[in-house]
Amino acid sequence: MNTSPEYYMCEALKEAAAAFDKDEVPVGCVIVGGTGIIARAHNLSETLNDPTAHAEMQAITAATHAVGGKYLNDCTLYVTLEPCPMCAGALFWAQMGKIVFGAADPKRGFSLAGAPLLHPKTVVESGVLASECAQLLKRFFQKKRV
Numbered sequence: 001m002n003t004s005p006e007y008y009m010c011e012a013l014k015e016a017a018a019a020f021d022k023d024e025v026p027v028g029c030v031i032v033g034g035t036g037i038i039a040r041a042h043n044l045s046e047t048l049n050d051p052t053a054h055a056e057m058q059a060i061t062a063a064t065h066a067v068g069g070k071y072l073n074d075c076t077l078y079v080t081l082e083p084c085p086m087c088a089g090a091l092f093w094a095q096m097g098k099i100v101f102g103a104a105d106p107k108r109g110f111s112l113a114g115a116p117l118l119h120p121k122t123v124v125e126s127g128v129l130a131s132e133c134a135q136l137l138k139r140f141f142q143k144k145r146v
Contacts, residue, residue, distance in 0.1 A: 005100050008032055008078040009129045012102070015042040015055065016080045016136055022047055026136045029055045029079035031063040031072065038075070039063035055079060056087035060094050071095045073121070080133040082109035082126065088117035098123040102133030 008030055015028025019042035031039040041058035045051055056079055064070050076098040083091060083101065088110035091099060099122060110117045118124065 005128045009102055012078045012080050013132060015040055019043045020140055026140050027055045027081045029059045029077055031059050031075050031077050033067060033075035038066040054087050056083050057090055060090055073097045076100060081105050084108050085110050085113050085117055092117060092119045095119045096122050100125045100128050102128055102130050
């Protein structure tokens, strides 16, 4: 089985494509723990009429159920877009072991906040398939402007 960051980001991109098809902002993620993917999710804010229904929030809930506890310190989140401050806060409380994101979010990403929002032990890797992740978002917003 392929366990490269690119493989898992491709899986997150599949979730983002599912969001795109539902007319949701196309952000998708997977959480990997143990031997493979334990949670998959995509944005559902429009579908659920819930501003907190981001892909990361949905995946955290599924992953904590899968592991049977609230801490995900032995897990890695792969997400197509840099998490927002709300999701970063949830990832802090879940003590996510590692976060890998594709496209940076220069307007709403957690890295713009002055104070660190992630757990001190969380490892962050950025730019994995960034071009592919950004392209799907660009297509979505171009479609909205037509």
